[in-house]
Amino acid sequence: MSQSHNTRIVLASRPQGRVKPENFRIEEQPIPVPGSGELLLKILLLSLDPYMRGRMDDAKSYAAPVAVNDVMEGGTVAEVVKSNHPDYVAGDIVLSHSGWQSYAISNGVGLRKLNSEAAPLSTAVGILGMPGFTAYTGLLTIGQPKPGETVVVAAASGPVGATVGQIARIKGARAVGIAGGPDKCAFIKNELGFDVAIDHRAPDFANQLKDACPNGIDVYFENVGGPVWDAVFPLLNTFARIPVCGLIAQYNSLDLSGNDRLPALMRDILKKSLTVRGFINREFVDQRPAFFEAMNAWLHSGDVKYREDIVDGLTNAPKAFIGLLDGHNFGKLVIKVA
Amino acid sequence: MSQSHNTRIVLASRPQGRVKPENFRIEEQPIPVPGSGELLLKILLLSLDPYMRGRMDDAKSYAAPVAVNDVMEGGTVAEVVKSNHPDYVAGDIVLSHSGWQSYAISNGVGLRKLNSEAAPLSTAVGILGMPGFTAYTGLLTIGQPKPGETVVVAAASGPVGATVGQIARIKGARAVGIAGGPDKCAFIKNELGFDVAIDHRAPDFANQLKDACPNGIDVYFENVGGPVWDAVFPLLNTFARIPVCGLIAQYNSLDLSGNDRLPALMRDILKKSLTVRGFINREFVDQRPAFFEAMNAWLHSGDVKYREDIVDGLTNAPKAFIGLLDGHNFGKLVIKVA
Helix, strand or coil: CCCCEEEEEEECCCCCCCCCHHHEEEEEEECCCCCCCCEEEEEEEEECCCHHHHHCCCCCCCCCCCCCCCECCCCEEEEEEEECCCCCCCCCEEEECCCCECEEEECCCCCEECCCCCCCHHHHHCCCCHHHHHHHHHHHHHHCCCCCCEEEECCCCCHHHHHHHHHHHHCCCEEEEEECCHHHHHHHHHHCCCCEEEECCCCCHHHHHHHHCCCCEEEEEECCCCHHHHHHHHHEEEEEEEEECCCHHHCCCCCCCCCCCHHHHHHHHHHCCCEEEECCHHHHHHHHHHHHHHHHHHHHHCCCCCCEEEEECHHHHHHHHHHHHCCCCCCEEEEECC | CCCCEEEEEEECCCCCCCCCHHHEEEEEEECCCCCCCCEEEEEEEEECCCHHHHHCCCCCCCCCCCCCCCECCCCEEEEEEEECCCCCCCCCEEEECCCCECEEEECCCCCEECCCCCCCHHHHHCCCCHHHHHHHHHHHHHHCCCCCCEEEECCCCCHHHHHHHHHHHHCCCEEEEEECCHHHHHHHHHHCCCCEEEECCCCCHHHHHHHHCCCCEEEEEECCCCHHHHHHHHHEEEEEEEEECCCHHHCCCCCCCCCCCHHHHHHHHHHCCCEEEECCHHHHHHHHHHHHHHHHHHHHHCCCCCCEEEEECHHHHHHHHHHHHCCCCCCEEEEECC
16 A cells, blocks of 8 residues: 555445455545645544444434445544644644544544643543543443442453443442453453453353342443343342443344343333433533543553554454454554554 | 221232232221321222232332232321321321221321312322322433423323323423323313324324324333334434333233344434433432422413322222223222222
8 A cells, every 4th residue: 555645445335244344445545635724634543443333334323324435434543744724733643533544634623632742642542532431421420330339341351341340440339341251351350450350251151240240230331232231131230220332242233033122121121210321422522621630640540551452554444343343352443554 | 898997908819911800809807006106097098000010010129019918009198097196186187108908007107298278189199199200200300301302101191191291391392192092182182282192092003103203202201111112112312311110011911022122222222322211209209399399380370280080999999900000090090998
């Protein structure tokens, strides 16, 4: 891929079930030229996140789908290489939403300048970015963990789950993390300080979860769905809170077979006064300053740690993204574009 | 039934599916004698409410089930006939939770004195009691209707649904009520001022609901479940709120057949940022004073109206309760005990 061209990865076709490499297409185009008031951005880092799976489908959601033949969307860290905008100069580093490509034009709307000396740039799409903010707002505003309560989160070595568990502990709750495989389990228990780590691949996973939650579950931070949900559901306490920020286990297909589990959910929502609430970050935009202040303090004190999984090269993004949906990443998945 | 005895209706057996008359047993016992610090209450009115169906099952819930051979529980309006309690004298009228019987002993805990000149006594178990408070707190605290939004409620001629719709209109929202049969529909539209009334028995019910909600549904106050849920679900807007206070359509059985509707619910909770929250009144006990003040004002101004369905005679309670579960009542169902 020549640096004199813009490499872009577009949605070639909508996936039927599982995402496949042929759903993407890599294109080379001339580097675009910024017009009046515009900037040319060179993408340094691309964030890969599970929500992107939803954008590949043509279904009604809080955000429009990516159109076929359009660049895949995504959060990015970029360097201003040419500026016709009064607020930016060449060399500025910004957080943008430029998608899966190596260059992009911006009119400045939605950009945020980053200070590369304050924190590693990758944290702007990780612990100090969307995943960290999702964990912070979903757990504290919806989950509202109290001291001594039990908080359960899956994908617990991922950027959202890892942060949920650590904030839960800061708030005095017990953190029970679910992850895939012994390495991830060891990491969340030994490095991140979760009280219990459970491998969802274990044959007796549901029993292990039950043993890990002798007082039931007060907060279940739902970011996976699937079999984890079935193990969690009977353990929910009265007044349990369930922030819903992801359902990665069912993104590839909506399995309608098996018993109808809706009546039992509604029954327990009623009998246990459960709160089940989906959310997106823009609901909580006024919490941004508080989030930055708290998270920077926790990072500084060491109360919150994070792990990143950096993959080199934009053209590796499709493969890395497919691996993400299968749980192959270990930490926040970031593509190093340049 | 002799007035020299206490007539009580006990749970004879737990229902298997639908409630049957033989699940109840009528007993005659001596009128109990109050001990030191106790009161003898003569029950005047007994409230019959859908939640009692749940108490007949031996299932975990926010409240313990009624034991077999115990008196069925329920809210009551009673007269103090003998008092060994310093705060009460014979002749006082109180709100109590004395159950399905004609006399009861109380130690005074949980009683509230009623002023029979301020409002009809039956309102203490209706519009100014648990059903009214359920509507008020569930709609305003969880539903949070905004001007111009669409609020849908079923069982809309019942004491909760009727109040939900009227408060929704007071708050500037559109109220779409669902009821069974032309009389109830005419009542909620013409008497209570709902914007639209829809008969859930109509063959094209789901289409009628869709037509009645051209801008979708922002608040669905869930008090029935069943087929109404299926019609409501696809119409829910982003950020819709669903207070869950009852599921009368599924109390008699949990139908697990058919497609699994859980994945679609979770998907929409995520994609539409829905809030689904069960609740019980005791969560909101601090809102009692505000409720009384607001509801008394609305009753006085005529902004809120109510309808009661008074059935004479305690021994008719089982039949009336079974009818309630089938939607045969028309307004708040109250048994006139004495």
